[in-house]
Amino acid sequence: xxxxxxxxxxxxxxxxxxxxxxxxxxxxxxxxxxxxxxxxxxxxxxxxxxxxxxxxxxxxxxxxxxxxxxxxxxxxxxxxxxxxxxxxxxxxxxxxxxxxxxxxxxxxxxxxxxxxxxxxxxxxxxxxxxxxxxxxxxxxxxxxxxxxxxxxxxxxxxxxxxxxxxxxxxxxxxxxxxxxxxxxxxxxxxxxxxxxxxxxxxxxxxxxxxxxxxxxxxxxxxxxxxxxxxxxxxxxxxxxxxxxxxxxxxxxxxxxxxxxxxxxxxxxxxxxxxxxxxxxxxxxxxxxxxxxxxxxxxxxxxxxxxxxxxxxxxxxxxxxxxxxxxxxxxxxxxxxxxxxxxxxxxxxxxxxxxxxxxxxxxxxxxxxxxxxxxxxxxxxxxxxxxxxxxxxxxxxxxxxxxxxxxxxxxxxxxxxxxxxxxxxxxxxxxxxxxxxxxxxxxxxxxxxxxxxxxxxxxxxxxxxxx
Amino acid sequence: xxxxxxxxxxxxxxxxxxxxxxxxxxxxxxxxxxxxxxxxxxxxxxxxxxxxxxxxxxxxxxxxxxxxxxxxxxxxxxxxxxxxxxxxxxxxxxxxxxxxxxxxxxxxxxxxxxxxxxxxxxxxxxxxxxxxxxxxxxxxxxxxxxxxxxxxxxxxxxxxxxxxxxxxxxxxxxxxxxxxxxxxxxxxxxxxxxxxxxxxxxxxxxxxxxxxxxxxxxxxxxxxxxxxxxxxxxxxxxxxxxxxxxxxxxxxxxxxxxxxxxxxxxxxxxxxxxxxxxxxxxxxxxxxxxxxxxxxxxxxxxxxxxxxxxxxxxxxxxxxxxxxxxxxxxxxxxxxxxxxxxxxxxxxxxxxxxxxxxxxxxxxxxxxxxxxxxxxxxxxxxxxxxxxxxxxxxxxxxxxxxxxxxxxxxxxxxxxxxxxxxxxxxxxxxxxxxxxxxxxxxxxxxxxxxxxxxxxxxxxxxxxxx
Numbered sequence: 001x002x003x004x005x006x007x008x009x010x011x012x013x014x015x016x017x018x019x020x021x022x023x024x025x026x027x028x029x030x031x032x033x034x035x036x037x038x039x040x041x042x043x044x045x046x047x048x049x050x051x052x053x054x055x056x057x058x059x060x061x062x063x064x065x066x067x068x069x070x071x072x073x074x075x076x077x078x079x080x081x082x083x084x085x086x087x088x089x090x091x092x093x094x095x096x097x098x099x100x101x102x103x104x105x106x107x108x109x110x111x112x113x114x115x116x117x118x119x120x121x122x123x124x125x126x127x128x129x130x131x132x133x134x135x136x137x138x139x140x141x142x143x144x145x146x147x148x149x150x151x152x153x154x155x156x157x158x159x160x161x162x163x164x165x166x167x168x169x170x171x172x173x174x175x176x177x178x179x180x181x182x183x184x185x186x187x188x189x190x191x192x193x194x195x196x197x198x199x200x201x202x203x204x205x206x207x208x209x210x211x212x213x214x215x216x217x218x219x220x221x222x223x224x225x226x227x228x229x230x231x232x233x234x235x236x237x238x239x240x241x242x243x244x245x246x247x248x249x250x251x252x253x254x255x256x257x258x259x260x261x262x263x264x265x266x267x268x269x270x271x272x273x274x275x276x277x278x279x280x281x282x283x284x285x286x287x288x289x290x291x292x293x294x295x296x297x298x299x300x301x302x303x304x305x306x307x308x309x310x311x312x313x314x315x316x317x318x319x320x321x322x323x324x325x326x327x328x329x330x331x332x333x334x335x336x337x338x339x340x341x342x343x344x345x346x347x348x349x350x351x352x353x354x355x356x357x358x359x360x361x362x363x364x365x366x367x368x369x370x371x372x373x374x375x376x377x378x379x380x381x382x383x384x385x386x387x388x389x390x391x392x393x394x395x396x397x398x399x400x401x402x403x404x405x406x407x408x409x410x411x412x413x414x415x416x417x418x419x420x421x422x423x424x425x426x427x428x429x430x431x432x433x434x435x436x437x438x439x440x441x442x443x444x445x446x447x448x449x450x451x452x453x454x455x456x457x458x459x460x461x462x463x464x465x466x
Numbered sequence: 467x468x469x470x471x472x473x474x475x476x477x478x479x480x481x482x483x484x485x486x487x488x489x490x491x492x493x494x495x496x497x498x499x500x501x502x503x504x505x506x507x508x509x510x511x512x513x514x515x516x517x518x519x520x521x522x523x524x525x526x527x528x529x530x531x532x533x534x535x536x537x538x539x540x541x542x543x544x545x546x547x548x549x550x551x552x553x554x555x556x557x558x559x560x561x562x563x564x565x566x567x568x569x570x571x572x573x574x575x576x577x578x579x580x581x582x583x584x585x586x587x588x589x590x591x592x593x594x595x596x597x598x599x600x601x602x603x604x605x606x607x608x609x610x611x612x613x614x615x616x617x618x619x620x621x622x623x624x625x626x627x628x629x630x631x632x633x634x635x636x637x638x639x640x641x642x643x644x645x646x647x648x649x650x651x652x653x654x655x656x657x658x659x660x661x662x663x664x665x666x667x668x669x670x671x672x673x674x675x676x677x678x679x680x681x682x683x684x685x686x687x688x689x690x691x692x693x694x695x696x697x698x699x700x701x702x703x704x705x706x707x708x709x710x711x712x713x714x715x716x717x718x719x720x721x722x723x724x725x726x727x728x729x730x731x732x733x734x735x736x737x738x739x740x741x742x743x744x745x746x747x748x749x750x751x752x753x754x755x756x757x758x759x760x761x762x763x764x765x766x767x768x769x770x771x772x773x774x775x776x777x778x779x780x781x782x783x784x785x786x787x788x789x790x791x792x793x794x795x796x797x798x799x800x801x802x803x804x805x806x807x808x809x810x811x812x813x814x815x816x817x818x819x820x821x822x823x824x825x826x827x828x829x830x831x832x833x834x835x836x837x838x839x840x841x842x843x844x845x846x847x848x849x850x851x852x853x854x855x856x857x858x859x860x861x862x863x864x865x866x867x868x869x870x871x872x873x874x875x876x877x878x879x880x881x882x883x884x885x886x887x888x889x890x891x892x893x894x895x896x897x898x899x900x901x902x903x904x905x906x907x908x909x910x911x912x913x914x915x916x917x918x919x920x921x922x923x924x925x926x927x928x929x930x931x932x
Contacts, residue, residue: 107707107821130711151656162654164663165631178903184879185819186850188628190617190667191881191888192896192926193908197630197663201656218713241573245596247684247759293713297763353651355573384652413650415657422657430657437644441915442659448910460658 009067013049013091016059021097023048031077032092033085036139036336039346040082040424045072045092052097054171054179054210061208061454062177064091070457071175073204075143076118079150080336080347081423083203083459093208095145101125102211108185109216110168115145115209122214131216134160134251137419138333148209151201153419155332158244158382159251160217162419164200171211172199175450185213198445203421204456206449222298223291225252225325226305228314229274229282233257236284237357239312240381243288244354246308248301252289253382254332260378260389261285263338268331272324278315286314286381287332289325335378339389345398346390347377348426350409351418354384363408364388371401385418403429422460431462475533479515479557482525487563489514497543498558499551502605502802505812506548506890511538511558518563520637520645520676527674527920528643530557536923537641539670541609542584545616546802546813547889549669549925559674561611567591568677574651575682576634581611581675588680597682600626600717603885604799614675617667619885621798624710624848625717626683628885630666637677638665641916651679664911669887670922672915686757688764691718691791692771694780695740695748699723702750703823705778706847709754710820712774714767718755719848720798726844726855727751729804734797738790744781752780752847753798755791801844805855811864812856813843814892816875817884820850829874830854837867851884869895888926897928 014022023029024047033042047069051057064071070090077084086092095116103112106129113122120140122133135147136154146152148170153162160166169183172195183189183196199207230236236255243253256264261284264270274282288305292298306317320328331338339347352360357379364386368375374391388405392398406416406429416422422430431439443461446453457463480488489495490513499508513535517523530537536556543550552558561582569578572595579588586606588599601613602620612618614636619628626632635649638661649655649662665673696702702721709719722730727750730736740748754771758764772783786794797804805813818826830852834841840857854871858864872882872895882888888896897905909927912919923929 105819105821106711108819109707109710110819151654151660153654153656157654161631164654164660165627174903174907176903180901180904180907182904184881186817186880186884188617188619188623188630188849188851188884189817189881190619190883190885192900192904193672193911194617194630194663194667195904195907197660198911201660206659218711220713241575244575245572245684247686351652351655353571353574353576355571383654385654414652415650415655417656418652418654419656434658435646437640437642438646438648438658438661441640441646441661444914445659445664445911448914449907 009063009069010047012063013047013060016056016063017049017051021050035077035079035082035084037080037082037423037425038340040085043085043088045086045090046088047091048094049091050094050097054173057093057208057210058173058177058179060093061173061175064454065175065177065452068452069454071454072456073149073208075116075146076141078139078142079146081150081421082425083149083421083423083456085424095143104129105185106131110185111214111216113144113212113214115143115212117144118142126216127219130219132219133166133214134217135163135166138336144212144214145209148200148212149204150421151419153380153385155252155254155380157380158253159249164197166215167196167200167212168215169213170196170199170209172207172209174207175452175455183213203423203459205446205459206455220291220293222295223289224298224302225287225289225320225328226302227272227318227320227328228286228309229278229316230284230286230314231281233284233361234358235313236286237361237381239286240357241355242312243308244382248290248305250288251291252287252329254287254378255381256285256287256332256378257376258283259376260335263342264331264335267338267341270327270331272328273318282315287328332378335387343391344389345392347387348390348402349385349387349418349420350405350414350416351383351385352409352412352414354382356412357381357384357386360386360408360412364405367401367404371397373397373401383418384414406433424459427460475529475535476513478529479513479526482522482529483515483517487516498560501543501545501548501550503546503548503889503891504806506551509551509554511552511556512554513557514560515557516560516563520639523559523674523676524639524643524645526559527639527641530920531641531643531918534918535920537920538922539615539674541582541612542607544605544608545612547616547887548891549615549887549889549922551890561609570595571651572597576651577680577682579610579678579680581609581678583610584608592682593685596685598685599632599680600683601629601632604802610678610680611675614666614678615670616887617885619846619851621718621720621846623846624719625715630663632681633662633666633678634681635679636662636665636675638673638675640673641918641921649679669889669925671912671925672921686759688761689755689757690764690768691753691755691786691794692768693738693784693786693794694752694775695744695782696750696752696780697747699750699827700824701779702752703827703847705752706820706823708778709774710848714756714771716754717757718753718795720753720844721847722751722753722798722844723842724749725842726801729808730797730801733804733807734793736793736797738794739784748781753794798844801853809857810855811858813853814856814868815851815853815884815886816871816880816882817849817851818875818878818880820848822878823847823850823852826852826874826878830871833867833870837863839863839867849884850880872899890925893926
C-alpha cells in the first residue's frame, strides 16, 4: 500500500460511511480479525468500514483503488477458508449494516436481499410466504453475501443445489467503483457472459455483491428423517447412488461415521433410540430426509425408503419424528463445532463423484494411518462432498497429509473444496495441484476485474508485488 | 487475417486433421454458411476443418492464432442467433466427427460426450440406463456442444433448468492451443473461478468445448399433458405463478397464443379434441405436462391441476393421452419452423420475470400495433421466456420494433435472450441497450481468454481491428 497520505484515506472513508461507521486502531474488535477457519492466523485490519448502501460500497472501493489499499469483505465471518481474514494494512468492508430483506416476491419466487442478511432472518421472512431459500450451510448466522462469496452449499444441496443454483442476479461493486446489475428475477438468460456465475464463489476477489436476488422454493409442509446404522462405511457410501436413483428425491442425504456420531451424540446429548448393541456394531450412519406436500405420499415414501435401506445393508431403520429429527439435523449442522471442540486441527471438504466415495474414503484411511493422523467425519453423501476433521498437531505432517488427500480427491475426478472455498487456507495446495493453465487463466480473469489487485489479495493466488 | 502464407496455413490444417477432413473452395457446402437464424446473411468460410479429437481441435486453434485466422465453431447448425455463421476469411471447425457418447455413468448420473453428439443420440443412449439429459430445445438434431455455446433451454427448463444447470464439467480448447478440464462429475465445487459456467453461453468466443460432462436425471415412467384454452392471454400468463406455487412441479408449462396454435394445428394436422366454439372463443392456451414415478400419483395430480386451471379461468381442460400429447409437444417444439413457414421475418426470445408477462405482452401488442407489424407467439411461460415471431418486411421498421421490445423486456427486469443467445443477430441491440460497464468488463474477460481475438470475432462484440 501507498503509506503516504493514509490520514487522507482515513478521512475519505469517514466521509463515505460516516465517522460512526468507521473503526480504526483499538476500536477494531477481535472478531474482525478472523473467520471460523482453524488454520489461518487472525490479523486485525487497519480500517473497518460499514457501508449502508451499494453506492457507499462502490465509493469505498474507488477510494481503496486510488490509495492502493487492499480490501477484504466480511459478512458474518462464518467462513471456513480464511477468505474473510483481512490484511493488517487493509480495509475490511463489513456488511453488517446492509442487512435488509428488500423484497419477498411470491409471484416470481425470489427474494431481493442485502448481503448482510443472515440465513436465519431470510428464513423467517420467506416462511411467511410459504417459501424457502434452500441454501443451508451449517451456520444459520451465515450471511447471503458470504454464501455468494464462497458458493456455499449445505445439506439440502442434494435436492436444491448450492448457492450458484439459487442466486439469479446480483448488484455488485467493481474494484473500479462502478456498480453493475447482473441476471435478474429469471432462472435463465443467454445474453453475454454470465457475470453472476463468475462472481459467485470468487471469494471476494472479483467484485462485492451489494444486493442479491435469490431463488425461493415452495416450503413443503411434511417431512421425515430416517436414520440407518450400517456395519461398515463402504456399505453406506455404496448405498448412496441407489437412493438417488430411486427417484425418492431426498432433500438431505448425509453420512456420519461412528466417531463423529459418538461426538455429536455426546456433545448434543442426543437420544436417537438406537440400542447399544446396534450402535456398537455400527461403523457409520446414513441420514435421509424426505419432504412432500402430501402427508400420505410422504409416509408411503418413507416406507419405500426403509425397505430400500434394509436391502442395501442397513442394520436397522429408525424413523425420527418431529423434535428428534430436528435435533439430529441441527447436530449434524454443528459437526464443524463438534470437530473443533474435540480438538480437530483442520476441517476440509473435498468433493468427488459420489460413486467414488468408497475408494476415496479407503484411500483417506490409508493416508491417515501412514501419517499417524486422524481423519474422521461426515459429509453430504448425495453430492460426494466429504467433510473430514483432521487430527495432527504437527504442521508439516498435517500439510503433507492434506496435500495427499487433496491429490487423491483430484485423481478421483473431484476438487479440493466442494463448498468451503480455497481462501488463504488451501491456496498453497490449490496452486500446487491445479493445472497451471487454469491458474493462469484465472489470474487473467482476476486482472480483467481488478487490474490494481486491491480485492482480497493473497486469496486464491499468491500476492503479487504491486 | 494475415493473408501472406495462407497456403502454409492450409497445409498446416491438412496436417492436423488429414486432407480428407479439410474442405476449401468449392468443396465447402452451403450448409456450412449459416445456422437457422432468419436474419444473418450466410457466408461460406474459407476453410472447414473436422477434427477427430480434442488435441486436433487445440492444434487448429494454435495454428489459427499464429496465422491470425478467425475461427467459428459449428455443432449441428441449429442455432438461432447466427453465432455459428462463419467469416468468409475464416476457419469453421465442425464437430461432426466428434460425435461419440463416451460414457453413460449410471452411478454418478452423468454422461461424458463429445460436442458433436446430437440430443437424439444422447437421448437414445441414456434411455437404456433409465436416465435423461433434460435440455430439450426445439430441435433434437441440436448438438451438445451447441447447447453449451448458447446455453440452450427448451420446454423442460421450468423443472430441470437450462444447459448451465445440466453441464457439470468441460474439456475445452483455449485460443492459445491449450486444453483444460473444468468441473467434473460433481454437482458442486468451490475451488477457484467457475470456468465451466463462464464458457457456457459464451457463443464460441472464449473457448471450444471438446468434451462435455452432462448431468442426467431419472427418466420418470408416467406422464400426462393437459391443454387448457383461455378466453384471454392475460389470464393465461397470470395463471403461471399459481401453477408454479402449487408444488405440482410441471416439467412443461407453455403458453401458445391463438394465431400460433392455429398455425401449428394446421401445419401439423393436429386434432386436439377442442370443440369449434371453445376454440373460437379462445385467445390463448396453456400446455402443462406432469410426470411421476407412480401412475396413481400422476392421475391424482392431473385432477388437482385440472381443478386449479378451472379456478384460474380456463374455458375447459383437456387431458391428452399418449400420441395426442406427444404430437402437441412435438408441434410446439416445431413452433420456430411453423413461424418460419408462415413467413415470420424474425424470431426472438426475450426473458422476463414470469409475473411480468401480462404487462410485457400488453406492451408488445401496443408496440407491434404502432409499428404496423405482427408479433405473435408462444413461450416457456414457467420461465418467463417469450418467443415471438415478428412479421415486418421493412428492415428499418423491424429493427426499431425489436429495439423497443428488447428495451421493454429489460425495463421489466429481463434480458434480450433467454436461450437463443446474441450472436451476430442481436449484437447491435445488445451493445446499444446493455450497461456499458458490463460490456467493457465482458470485453476484458474476452481478452483474458483470447488476446488475439481469433474466436468468433464479431459475435457479442463488434469486430475490433487486429
